[in-house]
Amino acid sequence: MTDVTLSPGKAVAAVKRPTGASIGPRWSNALFVAPYLVFYVVLLVYPLFKGIWMSMLESDMFDNTSKFAGLANYHRLFNDKIFIGTVWNTVWFVVMTVPVFVAIGLLLALALNSSDRTAAALRAIFFGTSVLSVTIVTIIWKMMYMPGNGAIASIFKLFGLQPVAFITSSSLALVAIAICTIWWIIGLPMMLFLAALQQIPGELYEAAALDNASRWRSFWSITLPSIKRTLLVVVIYEIVAQFQLFGQAQLLTQGGPNNASRPIVQFIYEQGFRSWNLGYAAAASEILFLIMAVAALAQFFVSRKRVEE
Template sequence: MADPVNGNARRAKSVDIYAPQWRNFLFVAPYLVIFAAFLVFPLFWGIWLSFHKADTFSSGPFVGFGNYVRLFRDGIFLQSIWNTFYFVFLTVPALALIGLFLALSLNRQTRSAAVLRTLFFSSSVLSVTIVTLIWRIVYIPDFGLLAMIYGFFGAKAPAFLSNPDLAMIGIAIATVWWCIGLPMMLFLSALQQIPQDIYEAAALDNANRWQTLRSITLPSIKRTFVLVIIIQIVLQFQLFGQPWLMTRGGPNNLTKPIVLYIYDTAFRRWDLGLGAAASEILFLLILVAAMAQYLVTRRKADA
């Protein structure tokens, strides 16, 4: 006759859902391997390279903070930092505010709103090569679309890509046109999560549109606004394709961002140590800017 005590113990052991199951690690192992190979290892390898005088063929001798000292003595690198911050200042607020305006305007269940949402989002699926080609045609002096529009009014179009004062603004306009789809869709998603009962209650209290926007809509999407700002800061700090294809970083390095400086240093001058140091500076700038924006926005939202 079987022992009922031992049988119950075996059954309890077989259904113990809290027991460690190491074989479950196999389900996440592929992701962890890819994550370590393409993110964790390059991060630490870049830090290691930044402390060495490295080129394409060898890591070279250890130089400590020598590469960082060289960076901050390089006027072109300092100019690239200013260019990057200037570009972020031009694009991130514009993307957030224009995206919010479009979302508020197109948050309707109509066919025309659906068509317009599709049109505004369609630019986001284009590659940077196509986007820059379109805007180079727009900016062509005397023959471009902008020159034709100015010509109707008897005026001369500004030379966006050759004027030192306007080149970065021209790149920023093209970038906002290209990237506006993602902020718009994020805001639309947040707006559609707001219960309609709240708006109906506000209408019964005779609240106008401005009062509804200020007291209901904006407080309800404040977390999405923070998310959009942080995403755009991270994305726009990585500016590369637009200035490379539109201006080659000119005129006079006034549109050369940090990523383009890293590309020139590491892959055209083959100074991998200096390029790695510049990439670590870029990483710290993105981290500090995103965290500062998050803390400031969160403090205002909680106030």
């Protein structure tokens, strides 16, 4: 710190200089955030409130005379066995996939966190599936799951076993979709974990090595605390993403058999575009929004508490 001696006149001038608080906010600065705000309001806030309003209407896709129905659509939803089934299916799907995304994503990142060529090639391969469209992914997995000549059936037959009917069994259909989904987008959590791992200073591991710390000890005491925030991001991102399951279920099983793999988004799609019942579809969308918000917030608060501890 350097001591500066000011002449009395200059000191007075410095004290009197106006501050931001005294002249008020500069509204022209809002221009910098205006484009984002406009899109945010038009594409997110407005549809959100429009959706809430629609969920309280008895509204047909091509009928311009919607009628206010209050909470009737919600009442109908809570008595709809198919919808209740889709809620359980979706929650079960999230429970099946999110921990696997975190565990396998982290394992792959740890295994491929190296600068050699093999690791780079493997990183590209594992991430490669993420760029495929859902249509391609489901075609590939249909060929895998086909009970007659599918790849998995062929392996079963090779060992003299009866092929398993993955996508036509009510107990396995959702598991089959989960496996397909994990294969498809495991690359993203892996990449996020890799980015976090590469931010950890190497000196920490060197110090741990000097202290004779085991690999497990280093992972538990250095790696995991250092990537806690990324872990939280991955968990919340995957919860939000997997609650929106649609394409894989629609193309692999069409929600069947016996409603065993129909997710909430497919229900919304069918009610909106097939039955033309927009109010009912909007009500189901609001329920999905609430479930996602609650799940993500719960995860956020639990994780933040742990980080603070």
